[in-house]
Amino acid sequence: MMKRSVKIIWAFLVRDATMALSYRLEFGLRVASILFLVSALYFLSQLIGHHPALDPYGGYLPFAAIGLAVVSYFQTGFNSFAHAIRTEQLMGTLEAVLMTPTRISMIVVGSSAWSFLWATLTAVIYIAAASLLYDIELQGNPLLALVLLVLTTLVFASLGVISASFIVVFKRGNPIGFLVGAISMWLGGVFYPVSALPPWLQKVSYLLPITYGLDGLREILLRGASFSAVWSELLVLSGFAAVSVPLSLYCFKRAVRRAQREGSLLQY
Amino acid sequence: MEPAIQIEHLTKIFRRPLPRLRRLLRRPGESEIVALNDVRLTVHRGEIFGLVGRNGAGKTTLVKSIAALIQPTRGMVRVFGLDTVGQGQEVKRHIGLVTSDERSFYWRLTGWQNLLFFARLHGMDEAEARRRIEELLDIFDLRELSHRRFQEYSTGNKQRLALARALLTDPPLMLLDEPTRSLDPIAADELRRLIRERMNHLGQKTVLMTTHNLAEIEQLCDRVGILSQGRLKACAPLRELQAQYAVHEQVRIRARCSQDENGLSELRARIPTLSWTSPSPGIIEIVFSRHVQDGTLNLVLGKLLARGAEIIRCEAHRMGLKDIMERIERQE
Numbered sequence: 001m002m003k004r005s006v007k008i009i010w011a012f013l014v015r016d017a018t019m020a021l022s023y024r025l026e027f028g029l030r031v032a033s034i035l036f037l038v039s040a041l042y043f044l045s046q047l048i049g050h051h052p053a054l055d056p057y058g059g060y061l062p063f064a065a066i067g068l069a070v071v072s073y074f075q076t077g078f079n080s081f082a083h084a085i086r087t088e089q090l091m092g093t094l095e096a097v098l099m100t101p102t103r104i105s106m107i108v109v110g111s112s113a114w115s116f117l118w119a120t121l122t123a124v125i126y127i128a129a130a131s132l133l134y135d136i137e138l139q140g141n142p143l144l145a146l147v148l149l150v151l152t153t154l155v156f157a158s159l160g161v162i163s164a165s166f167i168v169v170f171k172r173g174n175p176i177g178f179l180v181g182a183i184s185m186w187l188g189g190v191f192y193p194v195s196a197l198p199p200w201l202q203k204v205s206y207l208l209p210i211t212y213g214l215d216g217l218r219e220i221l222l223r224g225a226s227f228s229a230v231w232s233e234l235l236v237l238s239g240f241a242a243v244s245v246p247l248s249l250y251c252f253k254r255a256v257r258r259a260q261r262e263g264s265l266l267q268y
Numbered sequence: 269m270e271p272a273i274q275i276e277h278l279t280k281i282f283r284r285p286l287p288r289l290r291r292l293l294r295r296p297g298e299s300e301i302v303a304l305n306d307v308r309l310t311v312h313r314g315e316i317f318g319l320v321g322r323n324g325a326g327k328t329t330l331v332k333s334i335a336a337l338i339q340p341t342r343g344m345v346r347v348f349g350l351d352t353v354g355q356g357q358e359v360k361r362h363i364g365l366v367t368s369d370e371r372s373f374y375w376r377l378t379g380w381q382n383l384l385f386f387a388r389l390h391g392m393d394e395a396e397a398r399r400r401i402e403e404l405l406d407i408f409d410l411r412e413l414s415h416r417r418f419q420e421y422s423t424g425n426k427q428r429l430a431l432a433r434a435l436l437t438d439p440p441l442m443l444l445d446e447p448t449r450s451l452d453p454i455a456a457d458e459l460r461r462l463i464r465e466r467m468n469h470l471g472q473k474t475v476l477m478t479t480h481n482l483a484e485i486e487q488l489c490d491r492v493g494i495l496s497q498g499r500l501k502a503c504a505p506l507r508e509l510q511a512q513y514a515v516h517e518q519v520r521i522r523a524r525c526s527q528d529e530n531g532l533s534e535l536r537a538r539i540p541t542l543s544w545t546s547p548s549p550g551i552i553e554i555v556f557s558r559h560v561q562d563g564t565l566n567l568v569l570g571k572l573l574a575r576g577a578e579i580i581r582c583e584a585h586r587m588g589l590k591d592i593m594e595r596i597e598r599q600e
Contacts, residue, residue, distance in 0.1 A: 004391055011388035019376045092371025096433070098337060099365050100389035101357045263282055263329070263338040 008102055012110030013117065020114065034122060038065065038129040045134070053193045057222045058136065065130035066218050067190040069123035073149060074210055076112070076119040077156035078181060081164040084111030089171070104256050108164060139224035145217055148234065152213030155240045156180075158248035165248075165255035169264075184210040209240045270349040272441055272474035273311040273334055277343035280304040280329050280498075303329040305498040306343070311476055313440075318489030319478040320593060325495040327478040331445045334476065335365050347441060361390075364434030364442045368449040370426050375419040379410060379429050382418055383436065390437050397436075404432040407466060424455035431462065444477035448484060456481070464488060482589040492589065494596055501596045506589065511560075513595050514587030519565055521554045525577030535571060539564050551580070560586070 021027060038061075045060035057063040085108060088094035097107055130136055159180050187194070187201060188210035194202055205211045216233035219225035227234075283300045304326045311317045319327050332338040333345050336356035345352040347359045373382050380401065387397035405411045408428040413421060421429065427447060434442060444463070448456035463475070464487075479485060485492050486506060493503040502509055532554075536542045542556035554572075558564040565584075572579065587595075 007388060007391065011385055015374065015377065015381070015385045018381060019374065022376045091374070092369055093374060095337065095367070095369070096365075096372040096386065097389065099335060099360055099363070100386060101360045101391065102389045103357070260339045261341075263280065263332075 005106060008106050009110045009113050012107075013113045016111070016114030017117075020118075031125065034125045035129055037068070038126060038133065041065065041068075041130070042133045053195050057218055059134065061130050061134040062136045062222055063193070063218065064191055065126050065134075065136070066221055067214060069126040070149065070152075070214060070217050071185070071188075071190050071210070072119045072122045072126070073116075073153050074156045074184070074213065075181070076115045077153040078160040078163065080112035080115035081108050081157070081160040082167045083115070084108050085164050085167050086171075087111070105252065108161075108252075136222075138221050140220035141226065144227060144230070145220045148213065148216045148220065148230065148237070151234065151237045151241060152209060152217075155209040155213075155237060155244055158241070158244035161248035162244075162251050165251040168252075168255040168259050171264075180208075184208055187211070189214050209237060212236045212240075270346075271310045272313045272315070272348060273309065273476065274346040274349075275307055275309040275330075275334075275343070276345075278304050278307040278309075278330070278333060278340050278345060279342040280326075280333060280338065281341045302498050304333070304340075307495075307498075307500045309493060309500055309503060311474060313474055314472045315491065316475040316477070316489045318485035318492040319476065319495060320480070320482060320485055320492060320589065321478075321495035322593075322597075326498040327495055328445055329498075330495065331365070331443050331476070331478060335363055335443055336360055361437065362439050362441050364437070364439040365445070366427075366430045366434045366442065366447050367445045368427070368447060370423070373418045373426070373429065373433075376417060378415050378417055379421065380405075380414040382429070383433060386433050387436050392437065400436060400438075401432075404435055408432045408462065422455075424451055424459070427451060427455075427459055428462070431459070431466075435466075440473055442473055442475045442477075444475060444479075446479055447477065448479065448481060456484075460484060460488060482593075485589060494593055496593075496597055502592075509589075509592050510586060513592045515559055516557050517560055517584045517586040518555065518557045519568075520581075520583045520585070521568065521572070521579065522581040523552050523554070523572050523577040523579050524550055525552055525572065525575060526550070528575060531571060531575060535568060538567065542568075552577075 041061055041064045045064070048054070048060045051060070054060050054063050057066075085094075088097060088107070088111065098104070102110075127136070127138070131138075184190075187197065187205040188208050189205065190210075194205045194211060194215075197205060212233040216225075216230040216237075219230055219233075280303045281300050282303055307326075307330065319330065321327050329338060333340055333352065334347060336345075336347075336352040336359045339353055348362050350359045350362070352359050374385070377385070383401045383404070384397060387401065388394075392400065401414075405414050408431060410425065410428055410432065413425055418426070418429070431447070447463070448459050451459060463477075475488075477484075477488070489506070491503065491505050492509065494501045494509075502512075504512070532542075532544050539556050539558070541558075542554065544552055544554045546552050554568065556564065556568070569579065569582070
């Protein structure tokens with residue numbers, strides 16, 4: 001079972017990598033856009049200089065670079081599943097893929113594999129470029145950082161699966177995508193610390209999983225925090241995951257069953 | 269032995285979502301479409317079964333129901349004894365589906381890469397997949413094109429690749445949904461030849477095909493089903509359908525003889541549909557319609573020969589599938 005799942009994910013990964021690399025200009029432009037963004041953040045950090053809220057992280061550029069690197073993961077976890085279904089529907093290939101004895105959940109996961117690989121590459125470029133421009137010293141236990149990253153991505157991925165459920169049934173108009181995506185970017189502490197928000201908005205930000213993910217990862221990577229310093233973030237994220245993962249699987253199962261019954265799975 | 273396909277009381281109704289809200293908003297339009305209505309059909313192993321019907325008759329819905337892509341509203345579909353609802357994944361292992369939709373491939377990938385991707389999804393072993401792809405590329409004469417992107421293929425070659433993909437796992441049941449649509453006559457003929465030859469060459473396969481090309485059904489199929497407005501109106505070998513529905517034929521006789529008005533008028537008195545012309549001096553052409561088993565042909569030929577006529581040509585045109593379809597629809 002596990003071996004077959006790995007084979008299927010590999011098949012999708014090879015397919016998507018081949019197609020992505022066939023658009024060489026786009027591929028180059030995407031890498032260039034990351035470099036441009038990091039250089040813009042560098043000049044912004046020069047302008048901001050020292051700020052008490054940013055000093056513990058070593059300045060604005062390390063703060064924002066980690067924010068952007070990690071948020072690309074969260075966004076992938078959140079968007080890629082719905083995007084995978086929608087793309088196959090629009091391309092007209094979903095029917096051919098569904099004619100293979102591959103479960104639809106595996107199709108969704110496999111179709112997202114390339115996006116996660118790309119997010120990893122993006123995160124590495126963000127951090128590497130920021131390190132070149134600015135003296136960033138990554139600290140802390142990489143395994144602990146990985147656990148936190150996986151946990152936060154899992155929460156976002158399960159929200160992404162709920163989002164994909166909407167796409168399966170309604171094809172377009174995904175309210176989860178807008179709400180969680182926009183609010184997380186706005187209040188989650190990606191570009192500025194949560195402490196910069198008015199107190200009542202800070203309270204709202206602590207309802208978002210991204211806040212805990214970013215806080216924890218910055219603490220580990222930029223301040224060398226240990227398990228005892230980030231256990232509360234880990235606990236909250238585990239709580240989010242305990243609710244969102246089963247809920248997302250339930251929603252997706254129901255959505256697929258409904259679409260199959262209605263015969264609308266292939267429509268877009 | 270289980271039949272290849274067994275369909276019992278299959279009904280598929282497509283309902284528009286949120287009917288109450290639509291009524292509240294006074295959005296007009298039908299709230300449901302009955303695509304298939306109480307269809308019963310058995311397709312035997314090794315049979316080539318043709319399905320015809322007008323656009324919207326339910327052919328594609330029936331094919332997709334058999335392929336476990338659509339769940340029935342009522343009734344059941346079994347493929348080699350497997351239920352398409354409860355055992356959908358297992359059913360798919362037994363089916364190769366070919367449609368005329370060119371978009372079912374990844375256009376930026378080569379033919380080879382496309383086939384390898386689908387072989388992997390079928391869970392084929394890597395070496396076995398590559399060997400099988402090589403074999404299919406040879407069978408369908410696609411080897412030279414295999415490393416070109418799919419977007420560079422002609423429509424005919426795209427259909428060949430679709431057939432190759434459907435045969436990757438050598439499934440015992442092939443579902444061909446209008447496989448020659450949008451092909452030119454020569455490419456369509458070539459594809460029909462491939463279907464006829466390769467289905468036997470690659471093992472005794474059961475084939476269910478839909479088409480608007482009735483000559484295709486006449487050439488390839490053992491039995492034919494006629495779908496009309498979601499109902500299976502007829503299902504039998506073409507000869508039986510002709511015997512049942514096409515009981516008349518038109519006969520045209522061309523003979524060299526003098527125009528004997530009295531003799532022809534005498535014949536017309538006995539065969540009211542008979543008419544004649546003289547396209548050139550000394551040549552007469554007689555046309556009449558008759559019941560396929562009556563003795564009018566003997567009568568006319570006997571009269572002509574008795575008067576010393578030389579028969580140049582005698583043709584009988586029996587009702588084809590199109591005429592039968594029209595007749596069935598007129599009966600409704």
